[in-house]
Amino acid sequence: MTTRTPLRWTALLVLSLWFQAGWFVAVLGRDAFAPLLWLMVVISLVITRWRYRAPLLPQLIVVSFGLIIDTLNQWLGVLVFSTEWLPNWLVGLWLLFAWYGWQMWPTLGRYSLYVLLPIGAVGGALSYWAGEKLDAVEFGLPLIPTLLVLMSQWLLVMALMVRVYREQKK
Structure with missing residues (x-):
């Protein structure tokens, strides 16, 4: 396995825009745009596998946990x-998220868990809230309890990502 260096700002921007485009395709288009989302997922995974010879198991662990x-x-x-x-x-969005996390790991992995985990927890919960505002999902509980549940779960997701993606580097 090769150790990858932190990404340049242009690569960070391109990857982030690609992921955000996928998020919007998934959340705004839902089933109507699912073929486009799945095409984005396949392109992302194939290029990553070809370019970096990336192991798929760490990403599949994150996807499985999220699902x-x-x-x-x-x-x-x-x-x-x-x-x-x-x-x-x-499901497609989880695949794209795990891919994005793997892509970002050389840069994000340089930061402390005290930075990564809270930012991931808040960002993950806010992503679901945005999805709720765009009618992709409904919250079955009041807003604050739902966000607290989601934040605690995203702490776990981020901790798993750190563990799994850090292990691949060894």
Whole structure:
């Protein structure tokens, strides 16, 4: 495995814009734009695998963990989707998020957990809130309890990402 160097600001910008475009395609387009989202996911994973010979297992661990958390959130009524199971677009979004986290790791991995975990927790929860405002998901609980649940879960997601992506470097 090769150790990658931190990304230049232009690479950070391009990757972040790509991920944000995928987020908007998923959340705004939902099922109608799912083919475009899945095309973005495939392009992202193929290029990353080809360019960096990136192991897919760390990303799949993050995706699986995220899908388990969202499935539990749906079963417990924290998140309410228009489908019985997690929507197709959310699965694609988790794949794109895990890819993005792996891409950003050479830069983000330089920061302390005291910086990464709280920012990830707040950012993850706010992402769901934005999705709720755009009618992609409903909150089954009042706003503050839902955000607190999501923030605590995103602390776990970020801790897992740090652990898994740090391990791949060894």
